[in-house]
Amino acid sequence: MRRLPLTSVVAAASVLALAGCARVPSPLMPALRGSIGTPNSGVLLEGRELRRDAEGLRWLRDNDRHWAEPRFAQAIERAAAYVARERPGGRLTVGDLSTPTGGGPLPPHFSHRSGMDADLLFYATTLDGAPVDSPGFIHFGADGLARDEGHARFLRFDVDREWLLVRALLEDPEARVQWVFVSDVVHALLIEWALARGDSLDTIERADEVMRQPNPGGVHDDHIHVRTTCAPDEMVEGCEPTGPQRRWISYDVPRLDDRDEDLALSLAQPLAPSAPTAPAAVIARPLEAAHTNSRL
Ligand SMILES: [Zn+2]
Numbered sequence: 001m002r003r004l005p006l007t008s009v010v011a012a013a014s015v016l017a018l019a020g021c022a023r024v025p026s027p028l029m030p031a032l033r034g035s036i037g038t039p040n041s042g043v044l045l046e047g048r049e050l051r052r053d054a055e056g057l058r059w060l061r062d063n064d065r066h067w068a069e070p071r072f073a074q075a076i077e078r079a080a081a082y083v084a085r086e087r088p089g090g091r092l093t094v095g096d097l098s099t100p101t102g103g104g105p106l107p108p109h110f111s112h113r114s115g116m117d118a119d120l121l122f123y124a125t126t127l128d129g130a131p132v133d134s135p136g137f138i139h140f141g142a143d144g145l146a147r148d149e150g151h152a153r154f155l156r157f158d159v160d161r162e163w164l165l166v167r168a169l170l171e172d173p174e175a176r177v178q179w180v181f182v183s184d185v186v187h188a189l190l191i192e193w194a195l196a197r198g199d200s201l202d203t204i205e206r207a208d209e210v211m212r213q214p215n216p217g218g219v220h221d222d223h224i225h226v227r228t229t230c231a232p233d234e235m236v237e238g239c240e241p242t243g244p245q246r247r248w249i250s251y252d253v254p255r256l257d258d259r260d261e262d263l264a265l266s267l268a269q270p271l272a273p274s275a276p277t278a279p280a281a282v283i284a285r286p287l288e289a290a291h292t293n294s295r296l
Contacts, residue, residue: 031237034046034069034115034238035069035114035234035238035239036102036240037114037238037240038242039111039112039113039114039227040110040242042114042239042240043101043102043103043113044067044069044098044100044103044114044115047098047102048069048074049066049073049100050067050094050118051077052066055084056080056082056085056090057080057092057093057094058092060095060121060136061095065096065098066096067097067099068115069116069228069234069239071231073097074174075175075228079165079172082165082168083164083165086164087164089130090158091133092123093120093134094118096109097117097118098115098116102115111296112296114239116229116239117225117227119223119224120165120223120226121136121223122140122162127145131161135150135151137222137223138155139221139222140221140222141221144156162186163190163193166180166190166211169226173249175226175228176228176229176230177206177210178243178249179212179243180212180225181211181212181214182213182220182221182223182224185221186221187211187213191211206246225296229241229246229249232251232252
């Protein structure tokens with residue numbers, strides 16, 4: 001980090017003391033915003049709700065669990081809209097993201113606390129190939145079929161739309177997909193489909209790298225769990241990166257061009273309405289692994 005001349009620091013600190021508030025955004029005192037902490041023990045401030053009427057998607061349940069880091073929610077909407085335009089008739093069914101404030105526990109999930117996780121149910125068709133809304137968490141086997149008990153029928157895994165969704169997310173720089181938790185069987189089906197289509201080998205390699213059947217955390221033969229990773233500006237605002245870095249995702253921190261005078265002036269600005277402070281106890285809470293039957 002660039003060192004500031006002592007006089008500037010003293011001047012800035014004096015202004016800050018006069019302002020009487022420790023929540024002025026600055027390189028010295030970054031405001032907490034967006035995804036705070038980690039997916040397993042974080043919270044969400046100023047998230048964005050995935051639109052329930054967005055093109056090409058629907059909520060599985062009418063609840064308050066559709067909030068996320070704003071760029072992530074938008075990336076999911078973009079991907080669903082893309083699939084709907086490429087293959088009209090099918091809709092993405094969206095399970096849980098995070099609550100408006102994040103945090104937890106959020107049974108049955110281990111994570112989903114910081115707006116970085118989304119459960120997206122599989123696209124499905126009838127046996128004749130007609131697209132249908134997913135009836136819920138139904139389990140698809142290696143034959144690509146699942147029993148839909150509610151309608152006393154079998155449905156087919158819609159590998160075509162599902163691959164288009166995964167591909168759209170992987171190729172969207174704003175999505176910053178770190179993981180797609182999914183069963184080994186569906187992983188194999190998607191990779192084989194992508195190869196058969198002759199899609200970009202780079203994208204297929206990305207898909208192969210991020211898809212993983214978690215253990216523990218459920219087989220994920222009924223949905224994909226997409227995990228995004230912090231962007232550099234989000235890290236400044238409290239997002240705590242976990243897990244591997246991906247070679248195609250940029251982690252470069254934007255250069256700070258602030259002059260010392262600008263810094264002192266920014267500290268003297270009138271205070272914006274302050275966002276709710278993330279409860280320290282929530283941020284510091286360790287992973288609670290009490291749910292034996294949890295999804296990720
Ligand atoms: Zn999940």
